[in-house]
Amino acid sequence: MTKELTLSLIGGGNMATALATGLIGKRCAAHDVHVIDPNESVRAAWQERGTTVAATPDAQLAGRRVWIFAVKPQHMKETVLSCRPFIQPETLVVSIAAGITGATIAGWLGTPERPWLRAVRCMPNTPALIGEGITGMMALSGVSEDDKALAQQLLRAVGEVVWVESDQALDAVTALSGSGPAYVFLFLEALIQGAKNLGLSDQQSRQLALATLHGSTQLAALSPEPPATLRERVTSKGGTTAAALAVFEQRQFAAIVGQAMLAASDRAAELAIEYAK
Incomplete structure (x- = not known):
């Protein structure tokens, strides 16, 4: 142009x-x-x-x-x-x-x-x-x-x-990428705190958590394989990752994320009505 x-x-x-x-x-x-x-x-x-x-x-x-x-x-x-x-x-x-x-x-x-x-x-x-x-x-x-x-x-x-x-699709965008950075920051906070609870220093916890999130998202972006396949490749049967993922599954992590996104999308629609007045 x-x-x-x-x-x-x-x-x-x-x-x-x-x-x-x-x-x-x-x-x-x-x-x-x-x-x-x-x-x-x-x-x-x-x-x-x-x-x-x-x-x-x-x-x-x-x-x-x-x-x-x-x-x-x-x-x-x-x-x-x-x-x-x-x-x-x-x-x-x-x-x-x-x-x-x-x-x-x-x-x-x-x-x-x-x-x-x-x-x-x-x-x-x-x-x-x-x-x-x-x-x-x-x-x-x-x-x-x-x-x-x-x-x-x-x-x-x-x-x-x-x-x-x-507009409905844009509400979904809001729930994913618009609000999404806050979800990532919350997960990042949890990773850092979890590492500190396990005995690592503040600096070590932050550096490891940030690098893990950055590297994982870059790998997912550059790989032709879906995230599920990448997750499976990290997970050995009976290993440490499997033990951690079992806790996520027991607590219905995927369902919680979905419910949170639905709440964000619904709120976006409500705000549209409020702001239009």
């Missing part, structure tokens, strides 16, 4: 910063980016990077090809409504606000009779902050193939992307 990219980041926090780090100097210049944030210190930091800034939505929005909403869900409605007067026919809207459905975004940007359908809803995760994220993406019906390619390019600045077809 060779067209000039002009971009407005509505909300200048961590995720917006991560996106800009992946884009400025590679896909656009700093002066092509306009950041809107009410926090004066946040705006000052962006100005130092060479972007334009504003405390509230202003006329510069009208000249930006892509709007990325990166605000907290509870502030999304008022923010969208304050930006709506500046929307143009060619504006592509990208939302990374959790829990706001595509239909809700379209209604806020347009009218009940003519919702704004040139929008992409996204669910990134926190590893995006180091360029190692993965984002679930859903395009509304007014998004062209060129728009999709552009939105995908933007989010690939912070990691991988996966396209889904519905």
Whole structure:
């Protein structure tokens, strides 16, 4: 894609910063980016990077090809409504606000009779902050193939992307990759504490746990075999791994994970209803 990219980041926090780090100097210049944030210190930091800034939505929005909403869900409605007067026919809207459905975004940007359908809803995760994220993406019906390619390019600045077809599928993405880092961190905490209980030092426990998780996920990513086969190869009959896995099975580890993900997905759907009010 060779067209000039002009971009407005509505909300200048961590995720917006991560996106800009992946884009400025590679896909656009700093002066092509306009950041809107009410926090004066946040705006000052962006100005130092060479972007334009504003405390509230202003006329510069009208000249930006892509709007990325990166605000907290509870502030999304008022923010969208304050930006709506500046929307143009060619504006592509990208939302990374959790829990706001595509239909809700379209209604806020347009009218009940003519919702704004040139929008992409996204669910990134926190590893995006180091360029190692993965984002679930859903395009509304007014998004062209060129728009999709552009939105995908933007989010690939912070990691991988996966396209889904519905808000319900994006709730599942939320339950897996959106909330997933917290599950991994919880497991990591448990591994470290378990090692300390067995007599290893804090430093030893942390180093061993981190390397084990990193190496195992890399092996799974690079191997053509499914995780179940890789697990079986580590597990000798009657051995130490078999003894540990037997405890996981007795406590129904897989069922617990599934129940947790269902709770996350259900909560995402509930929040969508709450935020739409």
